[in-house]
């Protein structure tokens with residue numbers, strides 16, 4: 001059953017076209033003809049559309065929720081969407097404060113307005129970012145889709161395509177997982193995925209991971225880096241994108257190059273050592289304050305090649321073309 005709803009929202013509070021393709025989540029597909037986005041979270045298929053003053057949604061809810069009334073379903077979907085986009089955090093005052101603190105940010109603020117952090121499911125976030133190592137957005141998206149179709153549950157059929165939930169930890173733990181993922185082209189990441197699932201499960205599984213939301217940033221990051229396949233940058237991505245650590249700054253090559261424009265002492269440095277990583281993190285945390293990680297995402301998005309180009313035009317509709325063709329995104333930026 002489809003549930004429909006809308007949430008009032010200006011484009012300064014959310015720019016969905018940037019947020020859903022700036023390397024936070026890898027499961028969103030853009031439909032250029034219908035000007036909508038298709039994705040999965042909370043084990044449901046969502047179709048989202050940005051209007052001038054609202055986000056409208058259509059959600060395919062599962063049979064498990066058939067005991068709920070229509071009004072209850074709408075209320076639950078509203079709450080899930082508000083939580084996913086963190087609409088409880090007003091973005092405009094943050095942009096104002098970051099613009100006052102930083103002239104460079106101010107110059108980008110209008111073109112890149114509405115760039116906010118998603119609050120993702122920590123399990124999906126961990127395994128997506130294990131896939132992100134040495135990889136580009138297009139290939140990470142393809143690996144995440146393979147994980148879902150191989151180990152997730154089918155939750156819908158949409159436009160003739162099966163749609164899957166993100167796998168539970170227990171289905172990624174089996175020793176056969178590494179072998180299978182290697183044949184699917186995951187390379188060295190295959191072993192990390194199987195081992196990480198095993199270790200997270202030993203520590204208490206999904207609830208242990210979700211509970212890292214309630215521990216201090218330094219402690220959460222230390223727990224994450226002790227999991228196979230999770231280094232300092234991936235740990236910071238997880239802290240920022242699903243564990244509510246709003247100050248976390250993932251330092252990758254993009255952020256290293258951006259930091260060089262602020263810190264002349266970095267000009268001669270060729271790579272990011274642990275010490276340089278900390279210096280860059282602390283610099284941006286002091287510049288932007290407690291939501292420094294959110295501010296960093298604006299700078300990061302502005303540095304992605306596929307978000308610098310002019311917006312893509314909707315293709316002309318051919319005679320036999322369906323209304324709902326989902327277009328492949330231009331997203332092969334290395335992250």
Ligand SMILES: Nc1nc2[nH]c(O)nc2c(=O)[nH]1
Nearest residue numbers: 023024250251252255300335
């Ligand atoms: N520094 C960052 N690295 C990233 N990789 C990725 O996929 N997203 C990010 C990000 O937001 N910042």
